[in-house]
Amino acid sequence: MKSAGHKATADVPMLDLSRQYASIRDEILAAVTRACDSQRYILGDEAVAFEHEFAALCGSADAVGCASGTDGLWLALAAAGIGAGDSVITTPFSFFATASSILRAGAKPIFVDVDPETLNLAPARLEERLKNASQGVRAVMPVHLYGQCADMDGIDRIAAEFKLHVVEDAAQAVGATWNGRRAGSLGLAAAFSFYPTKNLSAFGDAGAVTTNDARLAERMRSLRNHGGKQRYYHDEVGANSRLDAIQAAVLRVKMPHLARWNDARREHARTYGRLLTSAGLTRSGANSTAPVVLLKTLPGAHHIYHQYVIRVRDRDKLRAFLSERGVGSEIYYPIPLHLQKCFAYLGYSPGDLPESERAALDVLALPMFAELEENEQRHVVESIAEFYS
Numbered sequence: 001m002k003s004a005g006h007k008a009t010a011d012v013p014m015l016d017l018s019r020q021y022a023s024i025r026d027e028i029l030a031a032v033t034r035a036c037d038s039q040r041y042i043l044g045d046e047a048v049a050f051e052h053e054f055a056a057l058c059g060s061a062d063a064v065g066c067a068s069g070t071d072g073l074w075l076a077l078a079a080a081g082i083g084a085g086d087s088v089i090t091t092p093f094s095f096f097a098t099a100s101s102i103l104r105a106g107a108k109p110i111f112v113d114v115d116p117e118t119l120n121l122a123p124a125r126l127e128e129r130l131k132n133a134s135q136g137v138r139a140v141m142p143v144h145l146y147g148q149c150a151d152m153d154g155i156d157r158i159a160a161e162f163k164l165h166v167v168e169d170a171a172q173a174v175g176a177t178w179n180g181r182r183a184g185s186l187g188l189a190a191a192f193s194f195y196p197t198k199n200l201s202a203f204g205d206a207g208a209v210t211t212n213d214a215r216l217a218e219r220m221r222s223l224r225n226h227g228g229k230q231r232y233y234h235d236e237v238g239a240n241s242r243l244d245a246i247q248a249a250v251l252r253v254k255m256p257h258l259a260r261w262n263d264a265r266r267e268h269a270r271t272y273g274r275l276l277t278s279a280g281l282t283r284s285g286a287n288s289t290a291p292v293v294l295l296k297t298l299p300g301a302h303h304i305y306h307q308y309v310i311r312v313r314d315r316d317k318l319r320a321f322l323s324e325r326g327v328g329s330e331i332y333y334p335i336p337l338h339l340q341k342c343f344a345y346l347g348y349s350p351g352d353l354p355e356s357e358r359a360a361l362d363v364l365a366l367p368m369f370a371e372l373e374e375n376e377q378r379h380v381v382e383s384i385a386e387f388y389s
């Protein structure tokens with residue numbers, strides 16, 4: 001294992017939004033100007049048009065724009081009537097909002113472990129937990145982590161058996177599919193995030209929830225606007241979680257480009273796999289002590305690589321070495337949700353969900369964005385090879 005000695009000449013960032021912006025700048029500025037000229041800043045025609053176009057993109061009947069993916073998860077749960085006394089099963093290996101939205105709806109999260117090959121919720125663990133105790137469990141919330149759909153065949157079968165709603169956390173998965181069905185159309189509802197680092201991103205916070213259920217959509221539209229359909233008349237207590245016209249306008253410019261951007265991500269993932277393997281870094285039958293393990297893509301999944309994540313030996317030292325070489329990397333996620341301080345009262349201990357805990361120690365996300373260049377990927381992989389040489 002090497003220590004870093006010199007600084008690379010060309011840095012490779014985790015994400016460079018400026019390249020995407022340069023390629024669509026004129027379209028964006030025209031759309032933002034249109035939104036400004038309308039003098040309608042919140043919801044309005046721009047948001048309505050976005051909702052139609054986004055629902056179509058996801059193969060879903062309706063989409064409800066909101067202020068963030070975090071709010072979208074809460075809106076879906078709250079509109080489905082999930083609250084006090086209910087439990088929702090989810091993965092501990094996700095962003096914080098996956099679990100916090102369940103608590104915010106008034107319900108209790110139950111964590112079940114992930115499949116170590118995909119790091120998505122493991123249907124076998126879900127079934128085990130429900131066979132053990134299913135009382136009060138109303139929904140399951142799979143996360144399509146890194147842009148790959150969770151095993152929805154297994155999850156759907158179990159959800160049907162135990163009469164659970166499926167609420168997708170599709171924050172990282174716009175454009176992903178499962179056996180040809182699009183993320184966002186695989187359950188009762190699906191929440192998406194358009195946070196600036198996401199594969200479909202706004203110029204600030206924004207989110208949406210898709211659903212095929214017209215009543216659920218109507219209730220979400222009310223909940224996102226203080227629980228009322230008519231101003232100053234409130235049927236229930238909701239939130240201020242509306243979509244801004246400017247964000248809707250930006251998203252409408254980007255949506256027609258998304259398939260091409262996702263294809264580019266998939267191509268970069270293939271390139272990383274090829275370069276890491278030909279450098280002799282990846283673990284396989286014959287090379288069982290190699291330092292890098294590639295995650296698996298399930299046969300039914302069309303993975304859009306919101307992130308490209310590998311599992312590695314000496315992760316933190318490798319990360320420091322890469323940083324000195326000018327190579328960006330990130331850890332998604334360093335602490336599984338069941339071990340977060342704020343959830344201590346739920347009573348989980350280290351060792352309870354071992355696959356998630358192991359993943360938290362060895363996952364590393366490499367630079368990934370549509371405009372990434374092959375020579376940059378070569379630099380990333382050569383730097384990894386140098387570290388382990």
Ligand SMILES: Cc1ncc(COP(=O)(O)O)c(C=O)c1O
Nearest residue numbers: 068069070095097171193194195
């Ligand atoms: C898996 C997952 N769920 C939920 C969210 C929350 O989305 P937002 O940041 O838009 O609130 C994110 C994004 O950060 C995410 O990655």
